[in-house]
Amino acid sequence: MRNLRNRLFAIALTLLILLSGCEGLLEPKPEFVGGSNLTVEFIDVGQADSILVTCEDETMLIDGGNAADSDLIYATLKDRGISRLDYIIATHAHEDHIGGLPGALEYAEVGTALCPVTSYDSKVFDDFVRALDEQGVSIIVPEPGDTFSLGGAEVEIIGPISPSDDPNGTSIVIRLTYGKTSFLFTGDAEREAEQDILDAGYDLSATVLKVGHHGSDTSTSYPFLREVMPEYAVISCGAGNTYGHPHDDLLSRLRDADGTLYRTDMQGTVTCVSDGETLSFSVERNANAQTNPTKLSAAETHYIGNVNSRVFHRPSCSGLPAEKNRVTFGTREEAVGEGYKPCGICKP
Ligand SMILES: [Zn+2]
Numbered sequence: 001m002r003n004l005r006n007r008l009f010a011i012a013l014t015l016l017i018l019l020s021g022c023e024g025l026l027e028p029k030p031e032f033v034g035g036s037n038l039t040v041e042f043i044d045v046g047q048a049d050s051i052l053v054t055c056e057d058e059t060m061l062i063d064g065g066n067a068a069d070s071d072l073i074y075a076t077l078k079d080r081g082i083s084r085l086d087y088i089i090a091t092h093a094h095e096d097h098i099g100g101l102p103g104a105l106e107y108a109e110v111g112t113a114l115c116p117v118t119s120y121d122s123k124v125f126d127d128f129v130r131a132l133d134e135q136g137v138s139i140i141v142p143e144p145g146d147t148f149s150l151g152g153a154e155v156e157i158i159g160p161i162s163p164s165d166d167p168n169g170t171s172i173v174i175r176l177t178y179g180k181t182s183f184l185f186t187g188d189a190e191r192e193a194e195q196d197i198l199d200a201g202y203d204l205s206a207t208v209l210k211v212g213h214h215g216s217d218t219s220t221s222y223p224f225l226r227e228v229m230p231e232y233a234v235i236s237c238g239a240g241n242t243y244g245h246p247h248d249d250l251l252s253r254l255r256d257a258d259g260t261l262y263r264t265d266m267q268g269t270v271t272c273v274s275d276g277e278t279l280s281f282s283v284e285r286n287a288n289a290q291t292n293p294t295k296l297s298a299a300e301t302h303y304i305g306n307v308n309s310r311v312f313h314r315p316s317c318s319g320l321p322a323e324k325n326r327v328t329f330g331t332r333e334e335a336v337g338e339g340y341k342p343c344g345i346c347k348p
């Protein structure tokens with residue numbers, strides 16, 4: 001009896017040693033060396049996503065904005081002197097994520113291209129595949145749990161966990177860690193995809209959260225946010241977009257999470273630099289913008305009308321009238337009651 005117990009103990013010990021040895025062999029963790037930086041640039045591509053990540057001498061582009069952003073992506077890479085992208089991540093097949101990638105591929109040579117699908121019925125997707133073909137690169141569909149290093153940073157694929165008919169649900173979700181700082185990039189993943197990742201038990205904690213789906217209410221649920229607990233959040237969306245992103249309820253959830261919010265619609269390109277310990281943010285414009293003010297009280301402005309055109313707007317609209325032509329309304333009903341018509345841009 002005692003012998004058997006000893007033998008079982010020996011077998012278990014051997015297995016444990018073997019397993020820990022294997023792990024070290026298969027997934028060498030990148031070595032974090034102080035004294036260098038990770039830069040994450042949330043490029044202002046309007047109602048779309050494009051994030052350029054550089055760590056030491058390695059680079060990764062997560063999405064490329066709309067097809068109309070191709071020139072901007074080309075110019076950005078040229079300006080930064082980035083003629084090689086070690087990784088391109090096309091989070092999902094929607095145009096506002098892959099449309100501008102041909103611009104990147106025209107300027108830079110790509111190492112590995114990741115996308116949740118290898119084909120999709122759209123011209124922009126075909127253009128993306130053609131641009132990759134010209135470099136002899138094929139799309140790789142990653143699996144949750146896959147890891148790779150980017151300079152001294154470690155990148156882990158944590159989603160999608162299960163298939164989805166909705167392209168947003170196929171979004172590649174990645175967590176990047178650099179020293180003591182971490183980033184979560186969620187593409188357009190929505191609640192169901194978030195729940196899958198929660199159920200899978202991944203570590204979601206992140207210093208910086210790229211808010212899902214341009215600040216839609218269908219993403220960034222409370223349970224997800226509670227696991228991420230970001231100190232900073234970034235929303236990539238277009239000023240006065242027709243989707244009403246970012247959604248008021250999502251903004252309210254972010255306020256509860258108590259982090260600092262940056263927004264490309266208000267502040268242009270948002271750049272974050274990490275030295276592995278601390279982060280510093282810079283923005284293209286409006287550094288002091290109220291990116292997430294608490295809900296306005298009844299006494300404060302809800303809607304702004306133009307006394308000449310008799311059109312009313314949200315206070316965030318890009319088409320607000322000159323100060324002298326403004327009238328304010330506490331509620332939508334009040335504006336409509338006065339005979340004002342809703343603006344076609346901000347759709348109040
Ligand atoms: Zn999108």
Ligand SMILES: [Zn+2]
Pocket residue numbers: 092094167168188
């Ligand atoms: Zn999408």
